[in-house]
Structure formats: C-alpha cells, structure tokens
Amino acid sequence: MVDEQTIKEAIKAIVDHDEAKAIEITKKFIEAGNNSLEIMTEGFIPGIGEVGDQFGRGLLFLPGLVQSADVMKKVTALVNEALPEKQLEKPGVVVIGTVKGDIHDIGKGIVVALLRANGLVVHDIGRDVDTEKFIEEAVKVEADVIGTSTLLTTTMGHQKDLEKELKKAGLRDKFKTIVGGAPVTGRWAAKIGADAYAEDAQDSVVKIKELIG
Amino acid sequence: MATILTRYGDGTMLTMSEKELMQDLEAGTQDAAERGNIPALSKEELAHLFDIFSLPYNFVSVEPGNEVVLTYDAGTLKIRRVGVNVDRIQALQIYEKIMGADTMELCHVDYSFKPIKPIVTMEQPILEQALLSTHVPLFYGAMPNLGTYTQPDGPFPNPSELMPMGDIEGARASYDATVEEAVKDIVYAARAMHASGADGINLDTVGAAGEADFKASLMAADILKKEFPEICIELGMAGEFILGMHGEMEWEGIRLAGMYPHEQVKLAEKAGVTIFGPVVNTNTSESSPWNLSRAITFMKACCDVATIPIHVNMGMGVGAVTVNDHPPVDVVSRASKAMVEICRLDGL
Structure with a gap:
C-alpha cells in the first residue's frame, strides 16, 4: 500500500523530471520492505501519464517530456532490480x-x-x-x-x-x-x-x- | 425527435439526435475553453450552432451583405494535385475568374523558402506575368519549413535525433541555428518578390516544426516591415498551439511554446504582420459539431483580441473541415457560415 503523500511526490518527481527525488522515493519505498511494483503502478506510471497529457495540451514541451522519460527509465531499472525473478515481466x-x-x-x-x-x-x-x-x-x-x-x-x-x-x-x-x-x-x-x-x-x-x- | 445528418472529422456520415448534437457542441467548446484558458461559447452561440447543424440543406450560407473575403493559399499547387493539368498562371486565373477567389497566392511546387532562394530569379518573371493577367491581390508564398535546415535535408544536426540521446542543449542549439538561416532565406525571397510587385508575402504553415518555425517567421516579418513599411504580410499557422520542440525559445522576451491563437496573434501584430491566419486542427474521431464548436471557441477568442484582419484557415483537416482531399460541401459550408456569423472574422 502506497500512502497518498508518496504517490503525490512520485507523480511530481516524474512531471518535474526530478531524477534525484524519484530515485530517493523509490529506494526509500523498497528499503521499507514494500513491493516495488506498487510505487511504479500507483505513482510513477500516473506521473508519466500526466506528462503525456500536459504535452498534448501545450503545457509541457519536448525537452521536458524527454527528461521525464529518462527519469522513468531509471526508476524502472531500480524497481525491476528489486523484484523477485518470478514477478519480473518481459517488457513488450x-x-x-x-x-x-x-x-x-x-x-x-x-x-x-x-x-x-x-x-x-x-x-x-x-x-x-x-x-x-x-x-x-x-x-x-x-x-x-x-x-x-x-x-x-x-x-x-x-x-x-x-x-x-x-x-x-x-x-x-x-x-x-x-x-x-x-x-x-x-x-x-x-x-x-x-x-x-x-x-x-x-x-x-x-x-x-x-x-x- | 428529429435526427441530424452530419459527419465525423474523417468525413464518415453520422446521424445524431438533437440531444446528442447539443452534447457534442457543449463538449467541443468546453475542451477548447479548458485547453486555451479562454471563455466557452455562450448558450446563444451554441443555440446558433445547433440551428446551423439542424438546417436540412446540403449547402448553407450567410445572408447577403455578410460575405467575407475568400482567399486561397497554395492554390497553384492544389489544382495540380487533384489532376487538373494547368500551369500556375492558368491555375490563378481559374481560381479568380471561375471560383471567385478574392486573393490568391503564387507558389512553387517545392513550397518552402529554402529551395526557392536559388531559383528566385526564375520565379520572379512568373509572378510578374501572373500579376499582368489577374486582377486579385496576388501573394507570393511558401512555408518557413525549418525541418529543411536539419540533417538529412540541411546542414544542422537533427534535434529529433539529439533529443532522444539526451543531448537537449545540442538539440536546442540546432534549433537556434536553423532560425538564423531561415530568416535569411525568407527575407531574401520576400525582398525579390516584393521588388517584382507582389501584393503580399504569405508565410504558410508556420509552426509546423515547432517554435523555431514561429520565431523565424516573426523575425522575418519584423525585418521586412521595417524595410518596406507598406508591405502586406500574411502569417498562416500550422496548428492550434505552438509545439514546444525547444521549450525555452523566446521572441521579444516571450516564450513561444504552447501559445494558442489568441496569444499568437498578439506577437504577429507586434512583428508587423498584416493578416493573421489562425488554425484549429480537426479531430478525426470526433463529430463535426464537436470540432466546429471547439474551433469557433478558439477562433472567437483570437478575433476578440486581434487588431489586424483574421483569415481563419478552413481546409482539409483544419477549421472543423473534415480530413478529405475533397471536403464535403455540407461540412465546409456549415463551418464557414458559423465562423463568419459567430467570430466576426474578416476572411476565410
């Protein structure tokens, strides 16, 4: 279970392409013994969804989108590392x-x-x-x-x-x-x-x- | 309850109930209002749109006396594209003498300023002959098309390749470099055509390659207007908001990315543009009422703040016109009537 504050911070870290913050949130969440997939599905994925929506509305621009995508890539790697082998999904x-x-x-x-x-x-x-x-x-x-x-x-x-x-x-x-x-x-x-x-x-x-x- | 025959944005026929029609009109204006942070259409305006869509006729029009200027960009290309084998001057004559165009544009098949530069002396006599055989104000025009300045079509590194590699500063530097070169080419060609007697210079599809495209056009307009105060410059846009490919590019201290038509026109005015041609893109999955209500909301906000004439882009895929090579008359005429009657614009 991810608390509301962490979800908000995770979304914000992706939208603001704040790599340090996104990594800090991920590590803290994993070290607390949580399932890393939860922070991904409840925080980071909605965050990148928000980035896509803002880009479509002319509120966020390509360099920001690319930087957010880069942060997303890095937290995905951390989340995958922490997952047990059987939970690791083959990426599409x-x-x-x-x-x-x-x-x-x-x-x-x-x-x-x-x-x-x-x-x-x-x-x-x-x-x-x-x-x-x-x-x-x-x-x-x-x-x-x-x-x-x-x-x-x-x-x-x-x-x-x-x-x-x-x-x-x-x-x-x-x-x-x-x-x-x-x-x-x-x-x-x-x-x-x-x-x-x-x-x-x-x-x-x-x-x-x-x-x- | 009456059913209304209309279309989707890709031209597919669609029937709607009166309730569905009003729902789509409301949703369209709401979408524009939210995106552009502008007022939604009033109940009276939505009711007027409802009446226009409810008319049982294939072709609808405005009342006598309410006609506006009808102009065409790239007409000398479009008539050839549909298989009519005439040369460019004959094309201009057909538009003027048969189709009732109030202004026209002569353009080259490679519709970008960069490739026109080396052949401008070949283009000048065509313009001069065209001016002698037509009566309507005649523009010479092309697209800034900043994509032609980056690899593989131009000298500068391709930002679309640099950006995914994380080289954001390199991509931005490349965009900045394209602006400088494009301004030189636009001004060079425009000066030549002005000297040959063009009644105006048209910069078309501005913003297609993002904000660098818009900046180059504003800078070129500014230079030309200072050099030739009487010159007529038309700026026609590519999309409803300026794509932020660079993200931080500015003109006169104002960030360009993300600007909507009511903001774009103020910069166009500042640059000395004479006529502004805003664009709203058609969504092919949504209905014609949704698209028109949305497009008019953006256009009305633009017309409300503009101090220069507004000629709204109405054609394949823009201005609520369907994405068809030959857009259906029921959609084109309804969209045109609504634009004229609600937006108080100056031309189409």
Missing part, C-alpha cells in the same frame, strides 16, 4: 515507423519517447519505411506489436498493405498491429483489420499495453 517489444512515402516523424518521435518511458522496448525504424521492412524488423526483434504512423491521406493505404503482407506471409497472428496519425481513426483501423488505433502518444501507451495484455 514494439517496432514502429512512418509508412512509405511519408517523411513526417515529429509525432512518431513523441510516441517513441512515451512508450520507452513506460518500459516498452521500442525499435524505431524511422520514416518513409517500406512495408516489408516493418515485417523484417518485427521478425528479427521478435516484436509483440507493429506500429505504423502516417500524416497523409495519400499514404494511409500502406497501413492496409501491412495487414495484407502479414497475412500473405502467414505472420498475421504473430504480431498485433496499431495505427496512428492525423487522418487515421478507429474506423479506419477496423476497416483495414488493424488491432488498434491510437489517437495520441498517451493513448498509444494505453492501447499497446492492452494489446500486449
């Missing part, structure tokens, strides 16, 4: 990129930062990526999820191509797929057969965690 692996013909990657970069901050292993394969490359990389790194981003209506079709190519290669059941980007919707995801749609960076964290289960 995500392959992500902007589809062929589209060079927009600002939004995708923000998604990558937040996913990493939430403990996922992310392989960012860049922008203007061939459909085959997504599949090759996913097979190579044994990904759980393939994420595709597109800003243009003219390149949305490549998200559909990925579904087709995965089926053709007999790999559709091996990976979950998630789509995002300004013109993309949940209806589009359903239409092409993708497993999920994420509206923004924070939503991508929620949806990918749901997909991985």
